[in-house]
Amino acid sequence: KAGVTQTPRYLIKTRGQQVTLSCSPISGHRSVSWYQQTPGQGLQFLFEYFSETQRNKGNFPGRFSGRQFSNSRSEMNVSTLELGDSALYLCASMRKGTDTQYFGPGTRLTVL
Amino acid sequence: KQEVTQIPAALSVPEGENLVLNCSFTDSAIYNLQWFRQDPGKGLTSLLLIQSSQREQTSGRLNASLDKSSGRSTLYIAASQPGDSATYLCAVHNQGGKLIFGQGTELSVKP
Numbered sequence: 001k002a003g004v005t006q007t008p009r010y011l012i013k014t015r016g017q018q019v020t021l022s023c024s025p026i027s028g029h030r031s032v033s034w035y036q037q038t039p040g041q042g043l044q045f046l047f048e049y050f051s052e053t054q055r056n057k058g059n060f061p062g063r064f065s066g067r068q069f070s071n072s073r074s075e076m077n078v079s080t081l082e083l084g085d086s087a088l089y090l091c092a093s094m095r096k097g098t099d100t101q102y103f104g105p106g107t108r109l110t111v112l
Numbered sequence: 113k114q115e116v117t118q119i120p121a122a123l124s125v126p127e128g129e130n131l132v133l134n135c136s137f138t139d140s141a142i143y144n145l146q147w148f149r150q151d152p153g154k155g156l157t158s159l160l161l162i163q164s165s166q167r168e169q170t171s172g173r174l175n176a177s178l179d180k181s182s183g184r185s186t187l188y189i190a191a192s193q194p195g196d197s198a199t200y201l202c203a204v205h206n207q208g209g210k211l212i213f214g215q216g217t218e219l220s221v222k223p
Contacts, residue, residue: 103155
């Protein structure tokens with residue numbers, strides 16, 4: 001069974017631009033969560049989607065948004081990029097009725 | 113507010129040594145605790161998940177324990193190998209899909 005896939009793997013943007021990251025969960029998994037990882041703050045929860053509905057949200061500004069499609073694929077959007085948004089963005093999927101989260105390889109975003 | 117702390121931040125051991133990584137959390141009302149491994153620049157690999165009702169889980173050379181009342185978990189690695197070198201993260205699961213992570217322990221196993 002294929003793992004969690006994220007595209008693109010690497011991205012370079014400039015301040016003020018916007019970016020969309022994509023995550024495809026493991027087949028059959030309906031929960032997708034997004035995390036931001038930086039050297040200073042570590043791993044921080046952004047949001048979680050289940051069956052196209054946002055179920056949980058972390059403490060990030062409104063510039064960070066997401067959505068989930070009927071096939072469980074999820075996208076995360078960051079508008080008006082700032083230098084501090086440079087990070088590794090990880091998504092994780094989880095099967096209903098279980099608690100183990102499976103992570104993708106991440107998207108490395110660099111904001112110049 | 114749940115806080116997760118991992119000690120030590122970094123650890124270097126010779127190959128073959130048994131070692132223990134520590135994780136503590138401030139709020140004992142957790143659903144479960146999960147240990148991950150992260151190689152440089154890569155995603156997270158799930159190692160072990162301990163439900164709040166369990167005391168320990170084992171997988172190969174790895175054994176994780178959980179003491180909810182004291183807010184502690186340990187990851188024991190037996191007979192360490194250079195391939196075990198990575199950052200080890202513990203995360204507590206409070207509700208829904210939200211994991212709260214510690215800062216990790218960077219492990220280096222020297223041949």
